[in-house]
Amino acid sequence: MFGLSFPLKTYFLATFIYALAFFISFFKEKLSYxxxxxxxxxxxxxxxxxxxxxxPYCNMxxxxxxxxxxxxxxxxxxxxxxxxxxxxxxxxFISSLIPVFFSEGYYxxxxxxxxxxxxxxxxxxxxxxxxxxxxxxxxxxxxxxxNKDYKASVYRYSAIGFFILCITGAFGMIWSYVGRCDVIxxxxxxxxxxxxxxxxxxxxxxxxxxxxxxxALFLFVGGSILIFVLDYIPQIGGIHKxxxxxxxxEVFQ
Amino acid sequence: xxYFSKIWQLLGDTKFAVFIFYLTSAIAIIGSLLMKQxxxxxxxxxxxxxxxxxLSYGIRNLSYIWWLPILFVLLFIVAVSVFVCSMNLFKExxxxxxxxxxxxxxxxxxxxxxxSFISTGNILxxxxxxxxxxxxILLRLEDIKISYFSKKTIxxxxxxxxxxxxxxxxxxxxxxxxxxxxSLNNPCFYKGFTLFIEDFYPKQKFSAPCWIxxxxxxxxxxxxxxxxxxxxxxxxxxxxxx
Numbered sequence: 001m002f003g004l005s006f007p008l009k010t011y012f013l014a015t016f017i018y019a020l021a022f023f024i025s026f027f028k029e030k031l032s033y034x035x036x037x038x039x040x041x042x043x044x045x046x047x048x049x050x051x052x053x054x055x056p057y058c059n060m061x062x063x064x065x066x067x068x069x070x071x072x073x074x075x076x077x078x079x080x081x082x083x084x085x086x087x088x089x090x091x092x093f094i095s096s097l098i099p100v101f102f103s104e105g106y107y108x109x110x111x112x113x114x115x116x117x118x119x120x121x122x123x124x125x126x127x128x129x130x131x132x133x134x135x136x137x138x139x140x141x142x143x144x145x146x147n148k149d150y151k152a153s154v155y156r157y158s159a160i161g162f163f164i165l166c167i168t169g170a171f172g173m174i175w176s177y178v179g180r181c182d183v184i185x186x187x188x189x190x191x192x193x194x195x196x197x198x199x200x201x202x203x204x205x206x207x208x209x210x211x212x213x214x215x216a217l218f219l220f221v222g223g224s225i226l227i228f229v230l231d232y233i234p235q236i237g238g239i240h241k242x243x244x245x246x247x248x249x250e251v252f253q
Numbered sequence: 254x255x256y257f258s259k260i261w262q263l264l265g266d267t268k269f270a271v272f273i274f275y276l277t278s279a280i281a282i283i284g285s286l287l288m289k290q291x292x293x294x295x296x297x298x299x300x301x302x303x304x305x306x307x308l309s310y311g312i313r314n315l316s317y318i319w320w321l322p323i324l325f326v327l328l329f330i331v332a333v334s335v336f337v338c339s340m341n342l343f344k345e346x347x348x349x350x351x352x353x354x355x356x357x358x359x360x361x362x363x364x365x366x367x368x369s370f371i372s373t374g375n376i377l378x379x380x381x382x383x384x385x386x387x388x389x390i391l392l393r394l395e396d397i398k399i400s401y402f403s404k405k406t407i408x409x410x411x412x413x414x415x416x417x418x419x420x421x422x423x424x425x426x427x428x429x430x431x432x433x434x435x436s437l438n439n440p441c442f443y444k445g446f447t448l449f450i451e452d453f454y455p456k457q458k459f460s461a462p463c464w465i466x467x468x469x470x471x472x473x474x475x476x477x478x479x480x481x482x483x484x485x486x487x488x489x490x491x492x493x494x495x
Contacts (some may be wrong), residue, residue: 004407053407115417116438164491170482179438181449181470183365183478186298188289195282202274209267230282 132161364476
């Protein structure tokens, strides 16, 4: 149905539209919103086509491609972030640019083990959960640097993200059990997820005790840094020229 | 008695819980970094219970696995702390549910990784038969089917590679015979045993005798893990929505 390079081409097009949305945000905000929405649609086409090409297998390292899609959706739908159009479009643009220059490719080698609906549910919910955590950190930074009172938003979006990450854990356990006969995957991904999970659970306990002042909101930024370093960076490779070559898939097998 | 009440108070204190959570988080992250450097030490944990692994692989690689016993001790303290907290939170039903759910999950994970029965390396060719140890259940491989990517697949480099493997098992248990289908990511369940295809042959399309490598597991912790997880998620959702 699609050529192997179709998802990459549409992704690059989405990146270009996000770039336009960012530059135009300095002059015409409404046009910038429109472009952000258009970029979101193109990115969505890229995401769906990429997944359908290797369906029923799952591309397990596609978070860098997914994140700009989530950001654009979040920034279009959260009213307080729509007001920060310049920063929001900049974040979408930068996050979409990273896979263009650093990604190992849209089709990293998939394993037969990824042929499970739970693999898809696990990865999608993981990416969405991470996205919410990043949005929460964004609110925390706005609180601090723009002196705005987004404390409730910081908590709300990290709580949603945390709940989604817990669902991710349940999907992960089922997938791990049906595929590898153990609910625990004895690899480093599992244990740094445990680390991140305990980090956030301690934050929520602090929050429940109202021991979080404005400065302590940086702890939510810290959580996002943990996710970025432990989950996001391992999914990107060394810097390279943007590649639209279909053989890229084979190179990284 | 005064000593006991002080410990009870400490375990139920949120400050103490936060401290333990941070410590657990740090140890898990440090451990994940050590694990990344030496993944092969930890692979056998999939096939053995923790105590057996500790006495074989663990004891010989203490410099790489030291964090794991510390993590277990911390998780034990977390479990006790969660138990004390849940007693104090009895009236707040969603928080209570989340705490109890988490506790059940931890207990389930402990049982699953210390008491489970695991049998590996059960290689079966078509028509071959094995006996599940300590059960009297006989397994016979009636049929095996390996599917392959087509020659013209869009996925470069995958042509003629295996895309799936499924098998039909005949299970004979006290003169009762039943047929079960098993495939990759789709194990079959029989009387508490779970039968998985761990591996198969051939992985590429050519004429060769086919076999599957079955792993058999009886996991006593599984019901607790999934019940606990469901309760935890329900409690968490309730807390979020209130």
